[in-house]
Amino acid sequence: LVIFGRACAKTIAEENKPGEKIGDLATNAGEASVANLDAIRFADGQAGTADVRLKMQKTMQNHAAVFRTGDVMREGIVKMNALWKDMENLKVSDRGMIWNSDLVETLELQNCMINAQQVIMSAEAREESRGAHAREDFKDRMDEYDYSKPIDGQTALPMEKHWRKHTMSWTDDKGATDLRYRAVIDHTLDEKECKWVPPAIRSY
Numbered sequence: 001l002v003i004f005g006r007a008c009a010k011t012i013a014e015e016n017k018p019g020e021k022i023g024d025l026a027t028n029a030g031e032a033s034v035a036n037l038d039a040i041r042f043a044d045g046q047a048g049t050a051d052v053r054l055k056m057q058k059t060m061q062n063h064a065a066v067f068r069t070g071d072v073m074r075e076g077i078v079k080m081n082a083l084w085k086d087m088e089n090l091k092v093s094d095r096g097m098i099w100n101s102d103l104v105e106t107l108e109l110q111n112c113m114i115n116a117q118q119v120i121m122s123a124e125a126r127e128e129s130r131g132a133h134a135r136e137d138f139k140d141r142m143d144e145y146d147y148s149k150p151i152d153g154q155t156a157l158p159m160e161k162h163w164r165k166h167t168m169s170w171t172d173d174k175g176a177t178d179l180r181y182r183a184v185i186d187h188t189l190d191e192k193e194c195k196w197v198p199p200a201i202r203s204y
Contacts, residue, residue: 063120
């Protein structure tokens with residue numbers, strides 16, 4: 001948190017000047033959040049929050065565990081896509097605004113469904129093993145260089161040919177998920193204070 005706070009402060013100082021006007025808020029700022037809360041609070045479908053959450057939990061445990069294969073994850077994606085239909089048919093019994101655990105748990109389910117969908121789709125797309133993402137069908141990590149050898153003289157693979165990159169994901173209210181990628185930043189905030197440490201193959 002200290003590191004990110006410092007980076008945030010430096011960026012603010014670089015991109016803004018004292019006394020600069022802050023952009024105006026949209027006249028409807030926050031209305032979408034209130035509308036979503038009310039839509040959930042008055043949801044009167046057939047699918048209970050706990051039932052949908054348990055199906056999502058079991059799907060992720062069975063299809064996106066630590067040790068993964070593409071076939072198993074693709075089966076899980078099909079199940080998750082089907083489960084999103086239940087999100088349009090939720091049943092919330094408590095309409096109150098005081099200590100409404102039914103409402104809170106359903107709002108949490110919305111977040112969990114987005115996270116689960118993005119995790120399993122990102123993992124299925126990433127055809128390598130890296131850190132906690134271990135694929136039985138792609139056991140090796142795929143970097144832009146072969147870091148088991150000296151980098152000098154090697155030509156970096158283009159970003160679409162390797163997996164040392166960040167996954168960026170967006171999911172709409174129907175569960176449709178878009179994946180894009182961003183390059184890893186290979187420098188520190190202050191090179192004099194802390195030099196960049198190149199990646200190394202994890203070996204035991």
